[in-house]
Structures are given as C-alpha cells and as structure tokens.
Amino acid sequence: MKQYLVLASLLLVHIASAQTLKQNLEKAYAHFEQDEQLNYGISSLAVINASTGELIFSKNGTTGLAPASTLKTITAATALALLGENFTWETILGYSGDIVQGTLTGDLILKGGGDPTLGCSRYAQTTKNVLFEKWINAIRQTGIKKINGRVLVDDRLFGTQTLPEGWIWQDIGNYFGAGASSVSWNENQFGLIFQPAATTGSPTKLLHSEPQIPYLKIINEVKTGEPGSGDNVYAYSAPYSDIIYLRGTYASDLKKTILISIPDPAFEIAFRLQDTLKQLGIQTTNTPSTARRLIADHIQVADSCRIISVHQSPRLKQVIDPFNQKSINLYGEILIKTLAWKQGRTISTAEGVNIVKDYWTNKLGININAMNITDGSGLSPATRITTESIAKILASAKNEPWFNTLYQSLPINNNMKMKSGSIHDVLAYAGYQPNVNGTFLAFSFIINNYNGNTALIRQKMFSVLNTLKQ
Incomplete structure (x- = not known):
C-alpha cells in the first residue's frame, strides 16, 4: 500500500511538473510571438520529454521551416545510427604500371574514399606533414626514383557534382560552401591575406594566399570597409573553376585571414604531392591530374592499382564532434553521400x-513530408523540416548507445547543450536541457524571416529557452 502511495505521489508530481512547464512555456512563447521582430516572420518551438517521448509543448510544430545548421543534429544522429561510431573512411595510395630499375612507367595514384579529414589540422594523424611523410616513405620503399607518368588523384567515388542543388551563388565560393569531393584536402579551403587601404571605400590589396596556388587566378575587387565593420568578403567561383572573384568589404582595422573554398580539391592534392616529389628529386614526366580531368579528355583511368599505403580516417565519433562544435558544412555533405x-x-x-x-x-513514424531536406548541413535555404521532427529524433537518440557521442558534440550556447543555426533571416537552436526536476528535455526552436538585429532576437529566443531550465 505504501509503495502504491509513493508511486502515485511521484506520478502526481510528474504531471504537475509537466503542466507547470507547459504553462510557463505558453506564457513565455506568447510574449515572444508578439515581438515586433517577428511581425513578418514565423516561429516554431517543440519540446519533448526525452525519457518518455511525451510532447510537452508545440507551437507551429508541424510547419516546415528552414532549420539552418540545426539540421546537422539530424545528419549526425542518422550517421551514428547507420554507419556506427567506429566507422572510418579509407584513402589508398598505389600505382599503375611497372617499376624497373627505380623508374615507374605508369601513374602514382591516390584513390579517394570520401575522407573529409585529409590534410586538416584537427587530428594528429591527418595533418599535411604527417600524411606526406607517410606517403613519401611508402613511395621510397617501392624503390621509385622517377615516374614516367603523373600523380593522379582518383576522385570518381562521389561523382562530379560536389554541391547540393539549391546552394546559393554567394555561399559556394566561401569556406563554408566547400563542395563534397571524393578526395578532400584541408577541409577544401585556403586562406587569403589582405591589406586594407587608409580610406574607406578604397581598394584593398591582396598580399598573398596561404598556401600559394599558382594555377588559380584570383581577382580582387574587395574594398576597404569602415572600422568595426568586420569581414564582409565573398568569394565567387564554381566547382572546378580556375578563376575566383573576390568582392565585398574588409574593415580598415581588421586583421584576419579570410578562408575560401578550393574549387578542385582533388587537383590541389595532386599538385601538392607532385610538387613535394619534385623537391625530393623524384621527377614526373606528365603534369598532375585527376580522374575527372582525364575522363573529360577521353583518357581511360584504371580501376585498380597496386596498393602501397592505406590511410584510415579518424573514427566517426571523432568526426561528429567538430561537425557540430565547429559547424563544418563539408562534413555534413560528405556524411550524406557516405550514407x-x-x-x-x-x-x-x-x-x-x-x-x-x-x-x-520507419523508426519513429515521422511523415516524410515533414522532412523536406535537400542537404546534410542546413546551408540550403530550400531545406524545410518541422520542429516536432527534430525534437522527436533528438528525444529518440537519448535511448541509443551512441547518444553520448551526439550529446557531447553539441556546443554550449546560453549555458545549454544545443546546436545553433543561422542563414539569411533564419535563426535556430536544437538540443537538450534538464529542468530543475531532472526531466531531460529535447527541443527545437526555429524562426524564419525575422527582421532587425540578430543579436537582439537571439537573446529573446534565449529568454524563452530559459523556461526549460525551471
């Protein structure tokens, strides 16, 4: 009898707590909805008890909205579920033809396997120096001293379309718009160093790129911006292009390396590897190339090679962390293609x-029309998903063996574990928050077409989300 009374009391406390939270959310959200920054916009919030699956609060929760980078939480959860935390990508170094007296008559081939981390400095085993040392040692062990052929990067795995349909022209030349190539290098980005002029509106000087890329033509049309105006530089280029236009403004007091996307990362790594071999005295008779380039010129590319080195990427659980923490769009698009x-x-x-x-x-019964997704990162303004869908998926993840990997990958915003997202006139948050009673809440909060100051509307969203802490 006593046990029954205890259970009944706990149930009543749970119901009362949920009702109080709902009432507090209704009050906070009603006030938020009336804000003048949403006069011509729309907002949506869904909150779910992650332990029970109970929908505690939903306003416009079944309306599809652009989620921006909060979509990354869904891509990450799907990848962890279907690929597994220990999944890795593989990059193969090999050669075609034969080696006779130190001369390779054939091509040195780097075969891409989709690894997004090659050449990046986030992991000790993926840096440029570590990889080149590994590959050079493998080449030397074969006895190759000269190549009657070329350095060839096989970039066929993911096809020639590196960008999702719907990405906008203003984005794709910048580092966050880098395409998902079969072979990535330094997260498919490089840096630009500017020198602003003394007067606002005057042309800036492009000092150099890091690294120098002699095969690209970069045209600088960037003007000097007012002090405090920051970085408003945009790069305009397309996949596989050899010309890049730089436009916008660079503040007169700014000291920042501007990162833009590499149009052809597979060729970049071929160029770097062949240049490194040349510096070490290993000459090649042909210019570096990629499978895509050769096929476009109707030159046959071998499907297999003699393997001399295999590089394994960091495990997926290690990749998910910067994917969400640093919001790397490239990782999301490669995960989608890998799936x-x-x-x-x-x-x-x-x-x-x-x-x-x-x-x-299939897993949660979410209507497929509630997930009108077009990419893996949320950069596309065409993507639409409901807040209830995001919250349901995050709540479901709480019961999965890989949940801790997902949870720990989420940044801390407003002292809450949640992923942020922002594209033009879109601001969103999705994540988890335990309230004072220990109830673990999953939520998704999105606004589209707001007006005015972003920092101001962000604080207003935080004010609503603070209700979840009560």
Missing part, C-alpha cells in the same frame, strides 16, 4: 537525403 554509398544506393546528395528521411519515417 548513400554504404546503404548501396546511387552515391548522391539526393539519395543520401532519402536515406535520412526513410530511416526516421
């Missing part, structure tokens, strides 16, 4: 997105 590849589908963004939608429809 299509490993699920036996045509390797494309569209098929990868279909896998994401199918998985959560």
Whole structure:
C-alpha cells in the first residue's frame, strides 16, 4: 500500500511538473510571438520529454521551416545510427604500371574514399606533414626514383557534382560552401591575406594566399570597409573553376585571414604531392591530374592499382564532434553521400537525403513530408523540416548507445547543450536541457524571416529557452 502511495505521489508530481512547464512555456512563447521582430516572420518551438517521448509543448510544430545548421543534429544522429561510431573512411595510395630499375612507367595514384579529414589540422594523424611523410616513405620503399607518368588523384567515388542543388551563388565560393569531393584536402579551403587601404571605400590589396596556388587566378575587387565593420568578403567561383572573384568589404582595422573554398580539391592534392616529389628529386614526366580531368579528355583511368599505403580516417565519433562544435558544412555533405554509398544506393546528395528521411519515417513514424531536406548541413535555404521532427529524433537518440557521442558534440550556447543555426533571416537552436526536476528535455526552436538585429532576437529566443531550465 505504501509503495502504491509513493508511486502515485511521484506520478502526481510528474504531471504537475509537466503542466507547470507547459504553462510557463505558453506564457513565455506568447510574449515572444508578439515581438515586433517577428511581425513578418514565423516561429516554431517543440519540446519533448526525452525519457518518455511525451510532447510537452508545440507551437507551429508541424510547419516546415528552414532549420539552418540545426539540421546537422539530424545528419549526425542518422550517421551514428547507420554507419556506427567506429566507422572510418579509407584513402589508398598505389600505382599503375611497372617499376624497373627505380623508374615507374605508369601513374602514382591516390584513390579517394570520401575522407573529409585529409590534410586538416584537427587530428594528429591527418595533418599535411604527417600524411606526406607517410606517403613519401611508402613511395621510397617501392624503390621509385622517377615516374614516367603523373600523380593522379582518383576522385570518381562521389561523382562530379560536389554541391547540393539549391546552394546559393554567394555561399559556394566561401569556406563554408566547400563542395563534397571524393578526395578532400584541408577541409577544401585556403586562406587569403589582405591589406586594407587608409580610406574607406578604397581598394584593398591582396598580399598573398596561404598556401600559394599558382594555377588559380584570383581577382580582387574587395574594398576597404569602415572600422568595426568586420569581414564582409565573398568569394565567387564554381566547382572546378580556375578563376575566383573576390568582392565585398574588409574593415580598415581588421586583421584576419579570410578562408575560401578550393574549387578542385582533388587537383590541389595532386599538385601538392607532385610538387613535394619534385623537391625530393623524384621527377614526373606528365603534369598532375585527376580522374575527372582525364575522363573529360577521353583518357581511360584504371580501376585498380597496386596498393602501397592505406590511410584510415579518424573514427566517426571523432568526426561528429567538430561537425557540430565547429559547424563544418563539408562534413555534413560528405556524411550524406557516405550514407548513400554504404546503404548501396546511387552515391548522391539526393539519395543520401532519402536515406535520412526513410530511416526516421520507419523508426519513429515521422511523415516524410515533414522532412523536406535537400542537404546534410542546413546551408540550403530550400531545406524545410518541422520542429516536432527534430525534437522527436533528438528525444529518440537519448535511448541509443551512441547518444553520448551526439550529446557531447553539441556546443554550449546560453549555458545549454544545443546546436545553433543561422542563414539569411533564419535563426535556430536544437538540443537538450534538464529542468530543475531532472526531466531531460529535447527541443527545437526555429524562426524564419525575422527582421532587425540578430543579436537582439537571439537573446529573446534565449529568454524563452530559459523556461526549460525551471
């Protein structure tokens, strides 16, 4: 009898707590909705008890909105579920032809396997110096001293379309718009060093790029901006282009390296590797190239090679962390293509997105029309998803063995574990928050087409989200 009374009391406390939270959310959200910064916009909030799956609060929760980078939480959860925390990508170094008396008659081939971390400095085993040392040692062990051929990077795995459909022209030349190539290098980005002029509106001087890329033509049209105006530099280029236009403004008091995307990362690594071999005295007779370039010139590319080195990427659980913490769009797009590849589908963004939608429809019963997703990172303004869908997926993740990897990957914003997202006139947050009673809440909060100051509306969103802490 006593045990029954205790259980009944706990149930009543739980119900009362949920009702209080709902009432507090209704009050806070009603006030938020009336804010003049949303006069011509729309907002949506969904909150779910992650332990029970109970929908505690939902306003416009079934309306599809642009989620910006909060979509990364869904891509990450799907990848962890279907690929596993210990999944790795593989990059193969090999050669075609034969080696006779130190001369390779054939090509030195680097075969891409989708690894997004090659050449990046986030992990000790992926830095440029470590990888080149590893590959050079493997080449030397074969006895190769000269190459009657070329350095060839095989970039066929993910096809030639590196960008999702719907990404905008203003984004794709910048570091956050880098395409998902079969072979990535330094997260498919490089830096630019500017010198502003003494007067606002005057042309800036492009001092140099880091590294120097002699095969690219960079045209600088950037003007000097007012002090405190920051970085408003945009790079305009397309995949595989050899010309880049720089436009916008660079503040007169700014001291910052501007990062932009590499149009052809596969060729960049071919160029760097062949240049390194040249410096070490290993000459090649042909210019570096990629499988895409050779195929475009109707030159046959071998499907296999003699393997001399295999590089394994960091495990997926290690990749998910910077994916969410640093909001790396490239990782999201490669994850989407990898999902299509490993699920036996045509390797494309569209098929990868279909896998994401199918998985959560089958697992949680989410209507497929509630997930009108077009990419893996949320950069596309065409992507639409409901806050209830995001919150349901995050709540479901709480019961998975990989949950801690997802949870720890989320940044801390407003002293809450949540991923932020922002594109033009879009601001969003998604994550988790335990309230004072220990109830673990999953939530998604999105606003579209707000007006006015972003920092101001952000604080107003935080004020609503603070209700979850009560």
